[in-house]
Amino acid sequence: MFKQRKVGIVGTGHVGSHCALSLMLQGVCDELVLVDIDEAKSQSQAFDCMDTASFLPHRVKVKKGTYQDLGKVDIVVISVGTIDNVSKNRLSELEGSLKIINSFVPEIMASGFKGYFVVITNPVDIVTYYVQKLSGLPHNHVIGTGTGLDSARLCRVLSNELNIDARSIQAYMLGEHGDSQMAVFSQVSINGFSLESFLKNTGKKLDYNKVETTVTKAGWDIYSGKKSTEFGIACVCTDIIRAVYSDEKKVMACSGYLEGHYGENGLYIGVPAIIGKNGVEKVLELELNEKEQDKFSETLEIIKKHIKIGEKAFK
Incomplete structure (x- = not known):
């Protein structure tokens, strides 16, 4: 059966x-x-x-x-x-x-x-x-679900700024699904082109800080207009579940458990990972430049701090 x-x-x-x-x-x-x-x-x-x-x-x-x-x-x-x-x-x-x-x-x-x-x-x-x-x-x-939705929002914002289809963009927000999340602009790919190369090819300009801030605030901007956010996160959830059932080995951002990844252990945080029939089968490490590493270290510290705060709820 x-x-x-x-x-x-x-x-x-x-x-x-x-x-x-x-x-x-x-x-x-x-x-x-x-x-x-x-x-x-x-x-x-x-x-x-x-x-x-x-x-x-x-x-x-x-x-x-x-x-x-x-x-x-x-x-x-x-x-x-x-x-x-x-x-x-x-x-x-x-x-x-x-x-x-x-x-x-x-x-x-x-x-x-x-x-x-x-x-x-x-x-x-x-x-x-x-x-x-x-x-x-x-x-x-x-x-x-981690930064799965935030990464999709990054692709949306870049799509609007660059005037290309969001499905042509591979980009990640890392860290906390919250105010300290950060964009990994150095690893953005537009169908094989780096973001820097794409900008040179097209002559377009990009305000990196504006893009990152827009993505970070996106959830609250949506909430202010309709008092909820629901459609995007539902699709992130569905993507994860489909990847498990179908053993897709899909690479997507989620709250993955760090075991030596990015030099950290023992916490969940928004990172790209391979998802298949065994759940999160492998956390993937992006190569971060110095500025990105500093930002990622900051968001890691915020997660650690609030894990300790959370311990009080179970005492």
């Missing part, structure tokens, strides 16, 4: 519901289990998704579930939490996010879950670190 691809989503607000829809529309899974502390919401989201399913070329089953039901799924997406729209700093959400994950991750593990976690909840790098601690799963089986 063929194995059904089953995904659970914890948290069915703007982000969780759009993750469900993206997974359905792209045909990545056969069954979705939606879990939320507001059971009426998860039930309504499941019904709404099932109303959509009749228009798809493939069959998808969506249902409301409990933490106990997640023991039977392959992948659990964590998309719980609230946005701090006052400070507009994802790090300020840490204490609340850790209390929430501490309330259900052990329960999911007690249900017999042995799959993969895909973590979206902010601050995602630190939350991913603690989801792994709470679950006891291998580091490569706990994947944060």
Whole structure:
């Protein structure tokens, strides 16, 4: 008998519901289990998704579930939490996010879950670190979305500035999915051309600081206009899950666990990695110039500081 691809989503607000829809529309899974502390919401989201399913070329089953039901799924997406729209700093959400994950991750593990976690909840790098601690799963089986969305935003901004298709651009934001993230301009590739070479060929100019600032602020700019960000991150989540199910060996930015990479150990941070059937199969190291290395060192220190702050939530 063929194995059904089953995904659970914890948290069915703007982000969780759009993750469900993206997974359905792209045909990545056969069954979705939606879990939320507001059971009426998860039930309504499941019904709404099932109303959509009749228009798809493939069959998808969506249902409301409990933490106990997640023991039977392959992948659990964590998309719980609230946005701090006052400070507009994802790090300020840490204490609340850790209390929430501490309330259900052990329960999911007690249900017999042995799959993969895909973590979206902010601050995602630190939350991913603690989801792994709470679950006891291998580091490569706990994947944060990290700077996956930020890297896509970098490609969008460069596309607008250079007037070329974003799909022709390969570029990465590294570090914290937050204010200290940084662009690796030295390693931008435009279908084989370095960014510097492309600018020389086209005679175009680029304000590097403006581009980096625009990307870093992009999430809050979107939030200020619609009070949520949902579509882009849902597609990042779907990309990760597809890469695992299809063993794609896809290179993309995510919260990867450093084990000697970039000279650091023992934390998750936004870096490019190869994702396949074993989760994060390899973290990749970009060659950084001196300025980029200094910026990356700064964002590493911020992650380390907040991991220590997070320890208080578990005492």
